[in-house]
Amino acid sequence: MRPSRHHILLALVGALAAGAIAAPGAGAAARGDHGGAEGGRHHGGSSSTEAPAAAESTETPSISFAEEPAAARRFWTPERMKAARPVEGPNAAAHASSLNPTLTATSETIVDPTEPAYRVNGAIFINEGFGYGRCSGTSVVSPTKSGVITAGHCVYDEGIWSDRKWVFVPGYHHGERPFGTFTAHWLGTTPAWHGHENENYDVGAAVVGRNEKGQTLAAAVGADRLKTGLSPDQTFDVYGYPVEKPFNGGTLQVCREASFEGHDFGSLFEPGPLDLAISCDDSAGGSGGAWVIEGNVVNSVTTYGYPDDPFTDFGPYFGQDVASLYARAKQIK
Numbered sequence: 001m002r003p004s005r006h007h008i009l010l011a012l013v014g015a016l017a018a019g020a021i022a023a024p025g026a027g028a029a030a031r032g033d034h035g036g037a038e039g040g041r042h043h044g045g046s047s048s049t050e051a052p053a054a055a056e057s058t059e060t061p062s063i064s065f066a067e068e069p070a071a072a073r074r075f076w077t078p079e080r081m082k083a084a085r086p087v088e089g090p091n092a093a094a095h096a097s098s099l100n101p102t103l104t105a106t107s108e109t110i111v112d113p114t115e116p117a118y119r120v121n122g123a124i125f126i127n128e129g130f131g132y133g134r135c136s137g138t139s140v141v142s143p144t145k146s147g148v149i150t151a152g153h154c155v156y157d158e159g160i161w162s163d164r165k166w167v168f169v170p171g172y173h174h175g176e177r178p179f180g181t182f183t184a185h186w187l188g189t190t191p192a193w194h195g196h197e198n199e200n201y202d203v204g205a206a207v208v209g210r211n212e213k214g215q216t217l218a219a220a221v222g223a224d225r226l227k228t229g230l231s232p233d234q235t236f237d238v239y240g241y242p243v244e245k246p247f248n249g250g251t252l253q254v255c256r257e258a259s260f261e262g263h264d265f266g267s268l269f270e271p272g273p274l275d276l277a278i279s280c281d282d283s284a285g286g287s288g289g290a291w292v293i294e295g296n297v298v299n300s301v302t303t304y305g306y307p308d309d310p311f312t313d314f315g316p317y318f319g320q321d322v323a324s325l326y327a328r329a330k331q332i333k
Helices: 013-017 069-075 078-083 191-196 217-221 265-269 320-329
Strands: 010-012 062-064 121-127 132-140 147-150 167-170 182-189 204-208 235-240 253-264 276-279 290-293 297-301 304-306 309-315
Touching (some): 078 121, 132 217, 132 235, 132 290, 147 297, 167 204, 167 217, 182 320, 204 320, 253 265
Antiparallel strands (some): 121 167, 167 182, 235 253, 276 309, 304 309
């Protein structure tokens, strides 16, 4: 997970409902920045607090590039994949278990990530030039059967596109690539993430080519649906490939039935919809992992956590900006 804004406190649902939380300029606008017009917006009939909107371009920031798939596959040896570190930036917050070795994982390890229910999830590997980066991601429905959803900082980080040997490995397990390697040729993100890395919009997408067998991504592993504009009050299955202790990056982890617990109060101080909080002990490397509802619908992704709170993950609300990003990605061949 990416190093996050300073942790002020977790704004609980009850406090929001009671109107107990306020921030400069937050006002009383109903939450829903990503889901509709500015002002009093609603998602699925429920409302929540929203920070003031920023003036952003409506065009989806993206980059298209040519990458030789065979060269990318050769580059990503098992040794390099194992050596890849989470895309975090230079001052990443460690998972609290690294500060307190007595903490143990509470998420479930998926023993066989090739099973149909899990194979849409995978690990992302990126050649950062100065080292090897990694994230998590998920195959999502698109006309070309080639779409991946992830975190914004997994495609665009600190002002630089991650367009060097960006690959998606579904069903990854300790260096094994049961469905092959899918190399990206298009990356996109939201305007607010691209413009000033606003964590309320930390969502990214990729379009990948075919694997070694000539299969499209969806043909090889299937694809989850993606929905935007819903109420934030959902129960999620949270997937990812966390790397920091107590994990090792080799296994797919899931926090089952993680309920929406409220918002990160710090997101009130940036424009856009408040980040969602759920109970999950994910760690760095899990960034971009899908938050799934209804069995196969992606409705957020993991983006950050705090070292003093090992059991809470945060992810962006999926609203209009994410809908626009997803619509653009579906147009790419």
